[in-house]
Amino acid sequence: MNYPAVIKWSGSKRLVAKQLSQYFSNCETYYEPFVGGGAMMPFAKTNKGVASDIIPELINLWNAIKTNPKLVADEYQSRWEDLQEKGQEVYYQIRDNFNQNKNCFDFLFLTRTCVNGLIRYNKQGEFNNSFHLSRPGINPDTLRSQLVLWSKIVKKFVFYNIDYRECLLDVKSGDFVFLDPPYGGTKDRYTRVEFDLNNFYNELERLNTVGAKWLLTFDGTAGKREYNYVPPKEIYKHKFTINTGNSAFTKVMNSKKDTIKESVYMNFNPIHIQANLFQKTFDEITVCV
Ligand SMILES: C[S@@+](CC[C@H](N)C(=O)[O-])C[C@H]1O[C@@H](n2cnc3c(N)ncnc32)[C@H](O)[C@@H]1O
Structure with missing residues (x-):
């Protein structure tokens, strides 16, 4: 598979x-x-x-997927809907938030909407990739079903940063x-x-x-x-x-x-x-x- x-x-x-x-x-x-x-x-x-x-935010995200895939899906969906409604300013707002608080749901959203999905940090440890203009980000329903599947897969794993x-x-x-x-x-x-x-x-x-x-x-x-x-x-x-x-x-x-x-x-x-x-x-x- x-x-x-x-x-x-x-x-x-x-x-x-x-x-x-x-x-x-x-x-x-x-x-x-x-x-x-x-x-x-x-x-x-x-x-x-x-x-x-x-990478701490990555491990936080894996733990969230493992324990609460529905919450992860909801968090993505609300950001994605905002993006569709208001455009790329939402991406940059979320990127600023992420660089302040390292929230793992912001992180997931950025990985799904940044240029070529490339996770990139500057010397100050800030995420600095730009918005991928021609891509709307994965559809929330598609991601939701993937999250449910992966939550089952990683249940047997313990994650450490x-x-x-x-x-x-x-x-x-x-x-x-x-x-x-x-x-x-x-x-x-x-x-x-x-x-x-x-x-x-x-x-x-x-x-x-x-x-x-x-x-x-x-x-x-x-x-x-x-x-x-x-x-x-x-x-x-x-x-x-x-x-x-x-x-x-x-x-x-x-x-x-x-x-x-x-x-x-x-x-x-x-x-x-x-x-x-x-x-x-x-x-x-x-x-x-
Ligand atoms: C090539 S990627 C792994 C890709 C992974 N196999 C996949 O399928 O997505 C290497 C990973 O090692 C992590 N890494 C780099 N240095 C590390 C270290 N000293 N200890 C643990 N992880 C580290 C990076 O953050 C990165 O996620």
Whole structure:
């Protein structure tokens, strides 16, 4: 099944979620420490999930979707109706409010009506993207049904607004971790600091010693540009490439025509790949390391 995005997120894995999920294992607890728009959450193969992100309003929104989807839908609808009636001034008013109070319903509205759905903050931590003139924002009834669906999906998740390393502290053998961090060398849109790859590799090594399984979507190429931050070979066991189409690179580099490819790393060998079961899903199956 393909799930609609309830929270639009640049860098979302939505377009490849189903294919990627074929590499997911049954586990005790599923961890997603860079949850963003959470495209992989519906595919967790367990009934216990832990998800986190560094952006507080995003985690507040996930918690609201989990506990009260009707309220979220009502909040969106009232803002959307205002927008249809009064025009783009409503967007800028809501953006100002959001920058004062970080209200998660304002945040949802902005993600649905800003240019290309791109969540962008300035150095002062203020949301600064403009109104998408040619788009009215998703219809409230459509969003309402998506919210109800996602509320059920995320019921088994606990959400935290913490750094990924804190989220992973309790990971143990038998758990599964899906990692979709920001690209190395790029500044995080929220924290405005570069993602530290050495710390990240240390964390992957720690997960290896704990005995948990992990799958990481990481470096890649956009057209002729290469973003190769290949993790040390000793850390992972299997690697392949996927076409992620209009993923984060496209948004970041504003290069819609480029083919976007990302590398996927795993610290275990998927048995089904050895049996060639996925040949039709990924045309670029790969190198076993
Ligand atoms: C590529 S996005 C994840 C997209 C997600 N897989 C999806 O399908 O929508 C990376 C996320 O990591 C978050 N992030 C960045 N640095 C982080 C950190 N140190 N700890 C936790 N989350 C972080 C960002 O806020 C962003 O939402």
